[in-house]
Amino acid sequence: MDLKQSNKILKQFAEIVKKQQAVRPISPKEKLKVGIDLGTSSIVLAVLDHDDVPLYGAFQYADVVRDGIVVNYIDSVKIVKKLKLQAEEKLGIELTSACGAIPPGTGETAQKVVANVINDAGFLAHTIIDEPTAAARFLKLEEGSVVDIGGGTTGISNFKNGKEIAVFDEPTGGYHMSLVLSGAKKIPLAEAEILKRETSDEREIFGIIRPVAEKMASIAKQYVVLNEAAPILLVGGATNFEDFVPTFSKVMDHPVLRPEYPQFVTPLGIAMFD
Template identity: 45%
Template sequence: MTMTDMKDCDQFVAEFEAVIKHPKKSATETYYTGVDLGTACIVLAVMDENYTPVAGAYRYADVVRDGMVVDYIGAIQIVKELKTELEEKLETELIYAAAAIPPGTDELDGGAIKNVVQGAGFYLTNVLDEPTAANQVLAIQNGAVVDIGGGTTGISIIKDGKVVKVVDDATGGTHLTLVTAGAYKISFQEAELYKRDQKNHQELIGVLKPVVEKIATIIMTQIAGFEIEELYLVGGTACLTGIETIIEAKTRIKTYKPLNPMFVTPLGIALSCTDEIL
Protein backbone atom coordinates (compact mmCIF):
# COMPACT_ATOMS: atom_id res chain seq x y z
CA MET A 1 0.00 0.00 0.00
CA THR A 2 1.14 3.53 -0.70
CA MET A 3 0.39 6.58 1.40
CA THR A 4 -2.01 7.58 -1.43
CA ASP A 5 -4.05 4.45 -0.72
CA MET A 6 -4.07 5.36 2.97
CA LYS A 7 -5.35 8.81 1.97
CA ASP A 8 -8.15 7.09 0.01
CA CYS A 9 -9.07 5.10 3.12
CA ASP A 10 -8.96 8.24 5.30
CA GLN A 11 -11.08 10.15 2.78
CA PHE A 12 -13.67 7.34 2.72
CA VAL A 13 -13.85 7.32 6.53
CA ALA A 14 -14.12 11.13 6.56
CA GLU A 15 -17.06 10.92 4.10
CA PHE A 16 -18.74 8.46 6.47
CA GLU A 17 -18.13 10.69 9.50
CA ALA A 18 -19.75 13.56 7.58
CA VAL A 19 -22.92 11.57 6.75
CA ILE A 20 -23.27 10.39 10.37
CA LYS A 21 -23.83 14.08 11.18
CA HIS A 22 -25.66 14.98 7.96
CA PRO A 23 -27.21 11.97 6.14
CA LYS A 24 -27.45 12.24 2.35
CA LYS A 25 -30.67 10.98 0.82
CA SER A 26 -29.92 9.32 -2.50
CA ALA A 27 -31.97 8.72 -5.64
CA THR A 28 -30.95 5.10 -5.29
CA GLU A 29 -33.61 2.45 -4.81
CA THR A 30 -31.43 0.06 -2.86
CA TYR A 31 -29.37 0.75 0.25
CA TYR A 32 -26.73 -1.53 1.73
CA THR A 33 -26.08 -1.62 5.48
CA GLY A 34 -23.07 -2.90 7.39
CA VAL A 35 -23.80 -3.96 10.98
CA ASP A 36 -20.73 -4.07 13.22
CA LEU A 37 -21.58 -5.62 16.61
CA GLY A 38 -18.56 -4.60 18.64
CA THR A 39 -17.76 -5.35 22.27
CA ALA A 40 -17.85 -1.65 23.16
CA CYS A 41 -19.77 -0.12 20.27
CA ILE A 42 -22.43 -1.07 17.72
CA VAL A 43 -22.06 0.72 14.36
CA LEU A 44 -24.41 0.80 11.38
CA ALA A 45 -22.99 2.09 8.07
CA VAL A 46 -25.34 2.70 5.14
CA MET A 47 -24.34 3.02 1.48
CA ASP A 48 -26.28 3.64 -1.70
CA GLU A 49 -26.20 1.27 -4.67
CA ASN A 50 -22.95 2.91 -5.87
CA TYR A 51 -21.41 2.03 -2.48
CA THR A 52 -21.12 5.68 -1.45
CA PRO A 53 -21.68 6.34 2.29
CA VAL A 54 -25.04 8.06 2.87
CA ALA A 55 -25.73 7.61 6.60
CA GLY A 56 -24.44 6.04 9.78
CA ALA A 57 -25.12 5.72 13.47
CA TYR A 58 -23.39 4.16 16.46
CA ARG A 59 -24.01 3.50 20.10
CA TYR A 60 -21.73 2.39 22.91
CA ALA A 61 -23.19 -0.80 24.38
CA ASP A 62 -22.34 -3.81 26.52
CA VAL A 63 -24.15 -6.59 24.66
CA VAL A 64 -21.09 -8.37 23.25
CA ARG A 65 -18.19 -9.76 25.27
CA ASP A 66 -14.96 -11.16 23.80
CA GLY A 67 -16.63 -11.20 20.40
CA MET A 68 -19.65 -13.18 21.63
CA VAL A 69 -23.22 -11.90 21.95
CA VAL A 70 -24.08 -12.03 25.67
CA ASP A 71 -27.22 -9.87 25.68
CA TYR A 72 -29.15 -11.16 22.70
CA ILE A 73 -32.37 -9.19 23.27
CA GLY A 74 -30.40 -6.02 24.05
CA ALA A 75 -28.36 -6.40 20.85
CA ILE A 76 -31.49 -6.80 18.70
CA GLN A 77 -33.09 -3.79 20.41
CA ILE A 78 -30.11 -1.49 19.78
CA VAL A 79 -29.71 -2.55 16.12
CA LYS A 80 -33.48 -2.11 15.63
CA GLU A 81 -33.38 1.39 17.18
CA LEU A 82 -30.38 2.47 15.07
CA LYS A 83 -32.07 1.02 11.96
CA THR A 84 -35.28 2.98 12.67
CA GLU A 85 -33.30 6.19 13.34
CA LEU A 86 -31.51 5.88 9.97
CA GLU A 87 -34.70 4.95 8.10
CA GLU A 88 -36.36 8.13 9.38
CA LYS A 89 -33.38 10.24 8.27
CA LEU A 90 -33.23 8.62 4.82
CA GLU A 91 -37.04 8.35 4.51
CA THR A 92 -36.78 4.78 3.29
CA GLU A 93 -36.74 1.21 4.58
CA LEU A 94 -33.34 -0.43 5.04
CA ILE A 95 -33.73 -4.01 3.84
CA TYR A 96 -30.31 -5.55 3.20
CA ALA A 97 -27.47 -5.91 5.70
CA ALA A 98 -24.15 -7.68 6.04
CA ALA A 99 -22.43 -8.49 9.34
CA ALA A 100 -19.02 -9.61 10.57
CA ILE A 101 -17.68 -11.81 13.33
CA PRO A 102 -14.28 -12.26 14.96
CA PRO A 103 -12.20 -14.83 13.03
CA GLY A 104 -12.78 -18.45 14.00
CA THR A 105 -16.01 -17.83 15.94
CA ASP A 106 -18.39 -18.85 13.15
CA GLU A 107 -19.23 -22.19 14.73
CA LEU A 108 -19.74 -20.62 18.14
CA ASP A 109 -21.35 -17.30 17.41
CA GLY A 110 -22.03 -16.85 13.70
CA GLY A 111 -25.62 -17.94 14.26
CA ALA A 112 -26.18 -15.44 17.07
CA ILE A 113 -24.91 -12.50 14.98
CA LYS A 114 -27.11 -13.62 12.06
CA ASN A 115 -30.12 -13.86 14.35
CA VAL A 116 -29.48 -10.38 15.81
CA VAL A 117 -29.35 -8.81 12.33
CA GLN A 118 -32.43 -10.71 11.16
CA GLY A 119 -34.21 -10.09 14.48
CA ALA A 120 -33.73 -6.34 13.94
CA GLY A 121 -35.63 -6.62 10.66
CA PHE A 122 -32.90 -6.92 8.03
CA TYR A 123 -32.43 -9.50 5.29
CA LEU A 124 -28.90 -10.82 5.85
CA THR A 125 -26.79 -10.99 2.68
CA ASN A 126 -23.26 -11.70 3.91
CA VAL A 127 -21.24 -12.63 7.01
CA LEU A 128 -17.47 -12.29 6.93
CA ASP A 129 -14.67 -12.01 9.46
CA GLU A 130 -13.82 -8.55 10.78
CA PRO A 131 -10.21 -8.00 9.59
CA THR A 132 -11.13 -9.30 6.12
CA ALA A 133 -14.07 -6.85 6.11
CA ALA A 134 -11.67 -4.03 7.04
CA ASN A 135 -9.54 -4.86 4.01
CA GLN A 136 -12.50 -4.09 1.74
CA VAL A 137 -11.69 -0.46 2.65
CA LEU A 138 -7.90 -0.71 3.08
CA ALA A 139 -7.52 -2.72 -0.15
CA ILE A 140 -4.02 -3.89 0.74
CA GLN A 141 -2.35 -6.51 -1.43
CA ASN A 142 0.32 -7.70 0.99
CA GLY A 143 0.55 -7.32 4.76
CA ALA A 144 -1.52 -7.97 7.86
CA VAL A 145 -4.74 -6.25 8.97
CA VAL A 146 -4.97 -6.16 12.77
CA ASP A 147 -8.48 -5.43 14.05
CA ILE A 148 -8.13 -4.50 17.73
CA GLY A 149 -11.62 -4.54 19.15
CA GLY A 150 -12.94 -4.35 22.68
CA GLY A 151 -12.75 -8.07 23.42
CA THR A 152 -10.53 -9.57 20.77
CA THR A 153 -7.73 -8.87 18.30
CA GLY A 154 -8.32 -10.34 14.85
CA ILE A 155 -5.46 -10.71 12.39
CA SER A 156 -5.87 -11.27 8.66
CA ILE A 157 -2.72 -12.03 6.63
CA ILE A 158 -3.01 -10.97 3.01
CA LYS A 159 -0.77 -12.12 0.17
CA ASP A 160 -1.32 -10.93 -3.41
CA GLY A 161 -4.71 -9.56 -2.41
CA LYS A 162 -5.92 -12.88 -0.98
CA VAL A 163 -6.46 -13.79 2.68
CA VAL A 164 -4.07 -16.66 3.51
CA LYS A 165 -4.55 -16.81 7.28
CA VAL A 166 -7.05 -15.37 9.72
CA VAL A 167 -6.91 -15.73 13.51
CA ASP A 168 -8.38 -14.17 16.63
CA ASP A 169 -7.00 -13.71 20.14
CA ALA A 170 -8.95 -12.78 23.27
CA THR A 171 -6.96 -9.64 24.09
CA GLY A 172 -8.29 -6.17 23.31
CA GLY A 173 -9.69 -2.95 24.67
CA THR A 174 -11.28 -4.65 27.69
CA HIS A 175 -7.79 -5.44 28.98
CA LEU A 176 -6.70 -1.82 28.50
CA THR A 177 -9.77 -0.70 30.46
CA LEU A 178 -9.01 -3.16 33.30
CA VAL A 179 -5.43 -1.86 33.56
CA THR A 180 -6.72 1.75 33.50
CA ALA A 181 -9.23 0.94 36.26
CA GLY A 182 -6.49 -0.64 38.39
CA ALA A 183 -3.99 2.18 37.84
CA TYR A 184 -6.45 4.97 38.67
CA LYS A 185 -8.47 2.99 41.25
CA ILE A 186 -11.75 3.70 39.43
CA SER A 187 -14.61 1.47 38.26
CA PHE A 188 -14.52 -0.38 34.93
CA GLN A 189 -17.22 1.96 33.51
CA GLU A 190 -15.30 5.07 34.60
CA ALA A 191 -12.08 3.64 33.15
CA GLU A 192 -13.81 2.90 29.83
CA LEU A 193 -14.98 6.53 29.54
CA TYR A 194 -11.57 7.84 30.64
CA LYS A 195 -9.84 5.69 28.01
CA ARG A 196 -12.19 6.88 25.24
CA ASP A 197 -11.36 10.54 25.87
CA GLN A 198 -8.53 11.47 23.53
CA LYS A 199 -7.17 14.18 25.83
CA ASN A 200 -6.18 11.46 28.32
CA HIS A 201 -4.26 9.37 25.78
CA GLN A 202 -0.84 10.97 26.18
CA GLU A 203 -0.89 10.25 29.90
CA LEU A 204 -2.50 6.80 29.46
CA ILE A 205 -0.13 5.43 26.83
CA GLY A 206 2.65 4.93 29.40
CA VAL A 207 0.29 3.08 31.75
CA LEU A 208 -1.04 0.89 28.92
CA LYS A 209 2.26 0.19 27.18
CA PRO A 210 2.66 -3.36 28.65
CA VAL A 211 -0.79 -4.41 27.34
CA VAL A 212 -0.09 -2.89 23.91
CA GLU A 213 3.24 -4.75 23.85
CA LYS A 214 1.33 -7.95 24.66
CA ILE A 215 -0.88 -7.30 21.61
CA ALA A 216 2.31 -6.76 19.57
CA THR A 217 3.66 -10.12 20.81
CA ILE A 218 0.39 -11.82 19.77
CA ILE A 219 0.76 -10.26 16.30
CA MET A 220 4.35 -11.52 16.01
CA THR A 221 3.35 -15.04 17.08
CA GLN A 222 0.51 -15.19 14.53
CA ILE A 223 2.48 -13.82 11.57
CA ALA A 224 5.55 -16.02 12.22
CA GLY A 225 6.54 -17.79 9.00
CA PHE A 226 5.01 -15.11 6.77
CA GLU A 227 6.92 -12.26 5.15
CA ILE A 228 5.00 -9.29 6.52
CA GLU A 229 6.39 -5.86 5.73
CA GLU A 230 3.41 -3.77 6.81
CA LEU A 231 0.77 -3.87 9.55
CA TYR A 232 -2.53 -1.97 9.38
CA LEU A 233 -4.38 -1.26 12.63
CA VAL A 234 -8.17 -0.90 12.72
CA GLY A 235 -10.88 -1.28 15.38
CA GLY A 236 -12.02 0.95 18.24
CA THR A 237 -9.05 0.15 20.48
CA ALA A 238 -6.65 1.30 17.74
CA CYS A 239 -8.01 4.84 18.37
CA LEU A 240 -5.61 5.01 21.33
CA THR A 241 -3.09 7.72 20.36
CA GLY A 242 0.40 6.28 19.98
CA ILE A 243 -0.64 2.60 19.89
CA GLU A 244 0.89 2.25 16.40
CA THR A 245 4.27 3.59 17.60
CA ILE A 246 4.52 0.96 20.37
CA ILE A 247 3.45 -1.86 18.04
CA GLU A 248 5.92 -0.78 15.37
CA ALA A 249 8.77 -0.55 17.92
CA LYS A 250 8.00 -4.02 19.31
CA THR A 251 7.35 -5.85 16.01
CA ARG A 252 9.89 -3.85 13.98
CA ILE A 253 7.32 -3.82 11.17
CA LYS A 254 6.08 -0.61 9.54
CA THR A 255 2.69 0.06 11.14
CA TYR A 256 -0.06 2.22 9.64
CA LYS A 257 -3.27 3.46 11.20
CA PRO A 258 -6.19 5.26 9.51
CA LEU A 259 -7.34 8.59 10.96
CA ASN A 260 -10.37 6.94 12.57
CA PRO A 261 -9.77 3.18 12.83
CA MET A 262 -13.17 2.59 14.51
CA PHE A 263 -15.15 3.01 11.28
CA VAL A 264 -13.00 1.02 8.84
CA THR A 265 -14.53 -2.40 9.64
CA PRO A 266 -18.22 -1.29 9.55
CA LEU A 267 -17.58 0.41 6.19
CA GLY A 268 -15.93 -2.77 4.89
CA ILE A 269 -18.95 -4.77 6.05
CA ALA A 270 -21.28 -2.38 4.17
CA LEU A 271 -19.12 -2.72 1.03
CA SER A 272 -19.64 -6.51 1.31
CA CYS A 273 -23.43 -6.19 1.42
CA THR A 274 -25.47 -7.17 -1.66
CA ASP A 275 -29.17 -7.65 -2.41
CA GLU A 276 -28.86 -11.44 -2.49
CA ILE A 277 -30.24 -12.94 0.71
CA LEU A 278 -28.22 -15.69 2.42
Protein backbone atom coordinates (compact mmCIF):
# COMPACT_ATOMS: atom_id res chain seq x y z
CA MET A 1 0.00 0.00 0.00
CA ASP A 2 1.26 3.47 -0.92
CA LEU A 3 -1.07 5.96 0.80
CA LYS A 4 0.91 8.93 -0.53
CA GLN A 5 0.33 7.81 -4.11
CA SER A 6 -3.33 7.03 -3.40
CA ASN A 7 -3.81 10.52 -1.98
CA LYS A 8 -2.23 12.02 -5.09
CA ILE A 9 -4.71 10.18 -7.33
CA LEU A 10 -7.64 11.09 -5.08
CA LYS A 11 -6.68 14.77 -5.20
CA GLN A 12 -6.48 14.61 -9.01
CA PHE A 13 -9.88 12.93 -9.19
CA ALA A 14 -11.42 15.53 -6.88
CA GLU A 15 -10.17 18.25 -9.24
CA ILE A 16 -11.61 16.37 -12.22
CA VAL A 17 -15.01 16.16 -10.50
CA LYS A 18 -14.86 19.86 -9.65
CA LYS A 19 -14.01 20.94 -13.22
CA GLN A 20 -16.36 18.42 -14.90
CA GLN A 21 -13.95 18.01 -17.80
CA ALA A 22 -12.09 15.07 -19.32
CA VAL A 23 -8.38 15.24 -18.59
CA ARG A 24 -7.36 14.51 -22.20
CA PRO A 25 -8.79 13.61 -25.63
CA ILE A 26 -10.08 10.04 -25.80
CA SER A 27 -9.52 7.71 -28.75
CA PRO A 28 -12.64 5.81 -29.93
CA LYS A 29 -10.61 2.60 -29.70
CA GLU A 30 -9.70 3.05 -26.04
CA LYS A 31 -11.05 0.59 -23.51
CA LEU A 32 -12.36 2.62 -20.59
CA LYS A 33 -13.41 1.45 -17.13
CA VAL A 34 -16.49 2.82 -15.37
CA GLY A 35 -17.57 2.59 -11.76
CA ILE A 36 -21.01 3.50 -10.41
CA ASP A 37 -21.31 4.02 -6.66
CA LEU A 38 -24.96 4.14 -5.57
CA GLY A 39 -24.68 5.78 -2.17
CA THR A 40 -27.23 6.81 0.41
CA SER A 41 -26.62 10.53 -0.09
CA SER A 42 -25.05 10.64 -3.57
CA ILE A 43 -24.33 8.70 -6.75
CA VAL A 44 -20.76 8.85 -8.07
CA LEU A 45 -19.53 7.96 -11.57
CA ALA A 46 -15.81 7.37 -12.15
CA VAL A 47 -14.11 6.74 -15.51
CA LEU A 48 -10.59 5.32 -15.74
CA ASP A 49 -8.33 4.42 -18.64
CA HIS A 50 -6.86 0.95 -19.19
CA ASP A 51 -4.07 1.69 -16.70
CA ASP A 52 -6.52 2.85 -14.01
CA VAL A 53 -5.71 6.54 -14.48
CA PRO A 54 -8.77 8.74 -13.77
CA LEU A 55 -10.15 10.47 -16.87
CA TYR A 56 -13.50 11.83 -15.72
CA GLY A 57 -15.75 11.89 -12.69
CA ALA A 58 -19.05 13.32 -11.53
CA PHE A 59 -21.58 12.94 -8.74
CA GLN A 60 -25.09 14.00 -7.83
CA TYR A 61 -26.69 14.17 -4.42
CA ALA A 62 -29.54 11.69 -4.25
CA ASP A 63 -31.96 10.09 -1.81
CA VAL A 64 -32.49 6.74 -3.49
CA VAL A 65 -30.74 4.25 -1.18
CA ARG A 66 -31.43 3.23 2.43
CA ASP A 67 -29.11 0.94 4.41
CA GLY A 68 -27.42 -0.17 1.22
CA ILE A 69 -30.69 -1.05 -0.55
CA VAL A 70 -32.09 0.85 -3.55
CA VAL A 71 -35.49 2.20 -2.46
CA ASN A 72 -36.19 4.50 -5.42
CA TYR A 73 -35.43 2.51 -8.54
CA ILE A 74 -36.75 4.97 -11.13
CA ASP A 75 -34.80 7.95 -9.81
CA SER A 76 -31.67 5.81 -9.48
CA VAL A 77 -31.85 4.92 -13.16
CA LYS A 78 -32.57 8.52 -14.16
CA ILE A 79 -29.56 9.87 -12.27
CA VAL A 80 -27.16 7.20 -13.53
CA LYS A 81 -28.40 7.72 -17.09
CA LYS A 82 -27.90 11.49 -16.72
CA LEU A 83 -24.35 11.03 -15.39
CA LYS A 84 -23.63 8.60 -18.26
CA LEU A 85 -24.79 11.04 -20.93
CA GLN A 86 -22.80 13.89 -19.36
CA ALA A 87 -19.68 11.73 -19.24
CA GLU A 88 -20.07 10.64 -22.87
CA GLU A 89 -20.47 14.26 -23.95
CA LYS A 90 -17.29 15.31 -22.13
CA LEU A 91 -15.28 12.26 -23.25
CA GLY A 92 -16.57 12.14 -26.80
CA ILE A 93 -17.02 8.37 -26.61
CA GLU A 94 -19.80 5.94 -25.75
CA LEU A 95 -19.48 4.19 -22.40
CA THR A 96 -20.68 0.62 -22.74
CA SER A 97 -19.97 -1.24 -19.50
CA ALA A 98 -19.77 -0.38 -15.80
CA CYS A 99 -19.28 -1.99 -12.43
CA GLY A 100 -21.34 -1.39 -9.31
CA ALA A 101 -21.06 -2.27 -5.65
CA ILE A 102 -23.16 -3.19 -2.63
CA PRO A 103 -22.47 -3.29 1.11
CA PRO A 104 -21.21 -6.75 2.12
CA GLY A 105 -23.87 -9.12 3.31
CA THR A 106 -26.81 -7.38 1.64
CA GLY A 107 -27.43 -10.42 -0.53
CA GLU A 108 -28.09 -11.54 -4.06
CA THR A 109 -31.26 -9.47 -4.40
CA ALA A 110 -29.40 -6.21 -3.69
CA GLN A 111 -26.76 -7.28 -6.19
CA LYS A 112 -29.38 -7.88 -8.88
CA VAL A 113 -31.10 -4.54 -8.23
CA VAL A 114 -27.84 -2.58 -8.58
CA ALA A 115 -27.03 -4.50 -11.76
CA ASN A 116 -30.50 -3.72 -13.14
CA VAL A 117 -30.10 0.00 -12.36
CA ILE A 118 -26.81 0.06 -14.27
CA ASN A 119 -28.26 -1.95 -17.17
CA ASP A 120 -31.41 0.18 -17.44
CA ALA A 121 -29.26 3.33 -17.48
CA GLY A 122 -27.66 2.10 -20.71
CA PHE A 123 -24.58 0.25 -19.47
CA LEU A 124 -23.78 -3.44 -19.41
CA ALA A 125 -23.33 -4.28 -15.73
CA HIS A 126 -19.98 -6.06 -15.76
CA THR A 127 -19.46 -6.93 -12.09
CA ILE A 128 -21.11 -6.13 -8.74
CA ILE A 129 -18.68 -6.31 -5.82
CA ASP A 130 -18.73 -5.39 -2.14
CA GLU A 131 -17.75 -1.82 -1.29
CA PRO A 132 -14.84 -2.30 1.15
CA THR A 133 -13.21 -4.74 -1.29
CA ALA A 134 -13.43 -2.08 -4.00
CA ALA A 135 -11.81 0.42 -1.64
CA ALA A 136 -9.01 -2.04 -0.85
CA ARG A 137 -8.41 -2.58 -4.58
CA PHE A 138 -7.86 1.14 -5.12
CA LEU A 139 -5.62 1.42 -2.04
CA LYS A 140 -3.63 -1.67 -3.10
CA LEU A 141 -4.03 -3.05 0.39
CA GLU A 142 -2.21 -6.35 0.85
CA GLU A 143 -2.68 -6.73 4.59
CA GLY A 144 -4.94 -4.93 7.03
CA SER A 145 -8.55 -3.78 7.20
CA VAL A 146 -10.81 -1.36 5.36
CA VAL A 147 -13.72 0.20 7.23
CA ASP A 148 -16.07 1.69 4.63
CA ILE A 149 -18.61 3.98 6.28
CA GLY A 150 -21.38 4.70 3.83
CA GLY A 151 -24.64 6.51 4.24
CA GLY A 152 -26.53 3.56 5.65
CA THR A 153 -24.04 0.83 6.52
CA THR A 154 -20.52 0.23 7.77
CA GLY A 155 -18.63 -2.44 5.82
CA ILE A 156 -15.44 -4.07 7.07
CA SER A 157 -13.04 -6.18 5.00
CA ASN A 158 -9.90 -7.89 6.33
CA PHE A 159 -7.01 -8.79 4.05
CA LYS A 160 -3.95 -10.98 4.36
CA ASN A 161 -1.32 -11.66 1.69
CA GLY A 162 -3.40 -9.70 -0.81
CA LYS A 163 -6.50 -11.83 -0.29
CA GLU A 164 -9.75 -11.01 1.44
CA ILE A 165 -10.13 -13.30 4.45
CA ALA A 166 -13.34 -11.91 5.96
CA VAL A 167 -16.01 -9.33 5.22
CA PHE A 168 -18.74 -7.90 7.48
CA ASP A 169 -21.47 -5.28 7.38
CA GLU A 170 -23.47 -3.47 10.04
CA PRO A 171 -26.49 -1.12 9.57
CA THR A 172 -25.07 2.18 10.78
CA GLY A 173 -23.67 5.07 8.75
CA GLY A 174 -24.01 8.69 7.74
CA TYR A 175 -27.81 8.44 7.56
CA HIS A 176 -27.88 7.62 11.26
CA MET A 177 -25.71 10.67 11.95
CA SER A 178 -28.30 12.77 10.16
CA LEU A 179 -31.10 11.22 12.22
CA VAL A 180 -29.35 12.16 15.47
CA LEU A 181 -28.63 15.67 14.17
CA SER A 182 -32.24 16.06 13.06
CA GLY A 183 -33.49 15.13 16.52
CA ALA A 184 -31.00 17.32 18.38
CA LYS A 185 -31.64 20.37 16.22
CA LYS A 186 -35.37 19.68 15.80
CA ILE A 187 -35.11 20.09 12.04
CA PRO A 188 -36.28 17.92 9.11
CA LEU A 189 -34.00 15.07 8.11
CA ALA A 190 -33.27 16.67 4.71
CA GLU A 191 -32.06 19.85 6.43
CA ALA A 192 -29.92 17.81 8.81
CA GLU A 193 -28.28 16.07 5.86
CA ILE A 194 -27.33 19.45 4.37
CA LEU A 195 -26.22 20.84 7.73
CA LYS A 196 -23.97 17.81 8.22
CA ARG A 197 -21.91 18.93 5.22
CA GLU A 198 -21.37 22.46 6.57
CA THR A 199 -17.68 22.73 7.45
CA SER A 200 -18.15 26.08 9.25
CA ASP A 201 -20.13 24.35 12.04
CA GLU A 202 -18.13 21.12 11.98
CA ARG A 203 -17.06 21.02 15.64
CA GLU A 204 -20.59 21.64 16.95
CA ILE A 205 -22.10 19.13 14.54
CA PHE A 206 -19.56 16.44 15.32
CA GLY A 207 -20.12 17.01 19.02
CA ILE A 208 -23.75 16.02 18.48
CA ILE A 209 -23.06 12.98 16.31
CA ARG A 210 -19.93 11.79 18.14
CA PRO A 211 -21.87 8.94 19.87
CA VAL A 212 -22.75 7.54 16.43
CA ALA A 213 -19.09 7.64 15.37
CA GLU A 214 -18.09 5.94 18.63
CA LYS A 215 -20.69 3.22 18.00
CA MET A 216 -19.27 2.68 14.51
CA ALA A 217 -15.78 2.36 15.97
CA SER A 218 -16.99 -0.14 18.59
CA ILE A 219 -18.62 -2.21 15.84
CA ALA A 220 -15.49 -2.11 13.67
CA LYS A 221 -13.32 -3.13 16.62
CA GLN A 222 -15.23 -6.42 16.83
CA TYR A 223 -14.33 -7.36 13.27
CA VAL A 224 -10.97 -5.88 12.27
CA VAL A 225 -7.69 -7.70 12.74
CA LEU A 226 -5.80 -5.65 15.34
CA ASN A 227 -2.17 -6.02 14.36
CA GLU A 228 0.53 -3.34 14.58
CA ALA A 229 1.79 -4.26 11.13
CA ALA A 230 -1.69 -4.26 9.58
CA PRO A 231 -3.20 -0.81 8.95
CA ILE A 232 -6.84 0.11 9.48
CA LEU A 233 -8.12 2.45 6.78
CA LEU A 234 -11.27 4.54 7.03
CA VAL A 235 -13.08 5.44 3.82
CA GLY A 236 -16.46 6.89 2.89
CA GLY A 237 -17.90 10.39 2.85
CA ALA A 238 -19.22 10.11 6.41
CA THR A 239 -15.62 10.09 7.70
CA ASN A 240 -14.80 13.61 6.46
CA PHE A 241 -15.08 15.23 9.91
CA GLU A 242 -11.74 16.37 11.31
CA ASP A 243 -12.32 14.59 14.64
CA PHE A 244 -13.51 11.34 13.07
CA VAL A 245 -10.10 9.65 12.90
CA PRO A 246 -9.02 10.56 16.47
CA THR A 247 -12.38 9.35 17.77
CA PHE A 248 -12.05 6.04 15.94
CA SER A 249 -8.43 5.59 17.03
CA LYS A 250 -9.33 6.20 20.67
CA VAL A 251 -12.25 3.75 20.75
CA MET A 252 -10.35 1.07 18.83
CA ASP A 253 -7.14 1.69 20.79
CA HIS A 254 -5.28 1.36 17.51
CA PRO A 255 -3.90 3.84 14.92
CA VAL A 256 -6.37 4.53 12.12
CA LEU A 257 -5.57 6.09 8.74
CA ARG A 258 -7.89 7.97 6.39
CA PRO A 259 -7.04 8.80 2.76
CA GLU A 260 -7.72 12.28 1.42
CA TYR A 261 -11.14 12.69 -0.21
CA PRO A 262 -12.35 9.41 1.35
CA GLN A 263 -15.70 9.67 -0.46
CA PHE A 264 -13.95 8.88 -3.77
CA VAL A 265 -11.94 5.84 -2.71
CA THR A 266 -14.71 3.30 -3.27
CA PRO A 267 -15.97 4.66 -6.64
CA LEU A 268 -12.43 4.55 -8.05
CA GLY A 269 -12.00 1.01 -6.74
CA ILE A 270 -15.31 -0.04 -8.26
CA ALA A 271 -14.21 1.23 -11.68
CA MET A 272 -10.99 -0.81 -11.46
CA PHE A 273 -13.08 -4.01 -11.61
CA ASP A 274 -14.68 -3.08 -14.96
